[in-house]
Amino acid sequence: MSDTIMKDNSHPYVHGHSDRESERLHFQASKLAELLHDGTRYPPKSRVLEAACGVGAQTLILAQNSPGAEFLSVDISYGSLAQAKDRVLQEGITNVTFHQADVYDLPFKPETFDHIFICFLLEHLADPLLALISLKGILRPHGTITIIEGDHGSAFFHPDSPEAHRIIDCLVQLQRQGGGNALIGRELGHLMTDAGFTDVTVSPRQVYADQSRPESFDGVKKIFIAMVEGVCRQAIEEGLADKEMWEKGIRDLYRTTEQDGSFCYTFFKAVGRKE
Ligand SMILES: C[S@@+](CC[C@H](N)C(=O)[O-])C[C@H]1O[C@@H](n2cnc3c(N)ncnc32)[C@H](O)[C@@H]1O
Secondary structure (H helix, E strand, C coil): CHHHHHHHCCCCCCCCCCHHHHHHHHHHHHHCHHHHHCCCCCCCCCEEEEECCCCCHHHHHHHHHCCCCEEEEEECCHHHHHHHHHHHHHCCCCCEEEEECECCECCCCCCCEEEEEEECCHHHCCCHHHHHHHHHHCEEEEEEEEEEECCHHHCEEECCCHHHHHHHHHHHHHHHHCCCCCCHHHHHHHHHHHCCCEEEEEEEEEEEECCCCCCHHHHHHHHHHHHHHCCHHHHHHCCCCCHHHHHHHHHHHHHCCCCCCEEEEEEEEEEEECC
16 A cells, blocks of 8 residues: 555656546546547557556546457556556456556557557656657557647636636646646647657547536536646645635636536647558
């Protein structure tokens, strides 16, 4: 147990590894499954590496959508991997195995995998280009890589609120202090090309919530606002916000999910190939 905790603390992860964050990741993956996994299906017998599977939220969707493919899902966190394994077992999924690994230093032979899938990882890395180059090494020629990332600069809403934008910016700054980049979605195209992938395409995938689709407000609250709320203590401790401003920002974010409100956010999905 202490070994697990020690290893989980050995790398910065701005959202932490709490049960609440684990549930947020599962809710996020299931709510956005259609939007983000559309177009991602792997042929039977293909070997797919899922890099940074976390608690297995995307793993379940990947494995169910491509039941004939063989997934190897890795993460740096032993604690998250243990949760991912339990969840996959509970769902009766048999085409996934798990391995602890750091994407900068992958313990696989060159050209081992037919495809690579990454979701919400690059935003947390200090050197995403190096990670992509490392991943390219274990992909076979003509194999594909699929990357999904958010971009917190893409959030806009009604009623608009400077305090709401400021607390979102606190999250961006905290992630930057940890070496990450919460605005990485807009950079996927050049990062993949710089890493040497070809046939790179990037598709923006937009979430939009308003009264014409009231159920979509639930996603805004439980995915986006919950993520911002999760860094409240850190933001105040680091002096990025005071309590009053933070509370007003959160109130204003919730206000966008009322009858006359609206909320918009864009994810970016990029696909490329190794020559
Ligand atoms: C936001 S979670 C995303 C998990 C999952 N892909 C999802 O969408 O639910 C980011 C994950 O990246 C993992 N991670 C961070 N740095 C890593 C590294 N260098 N190598 C492997 N995994 C890493 C963290 O442990 C965490 O589980």
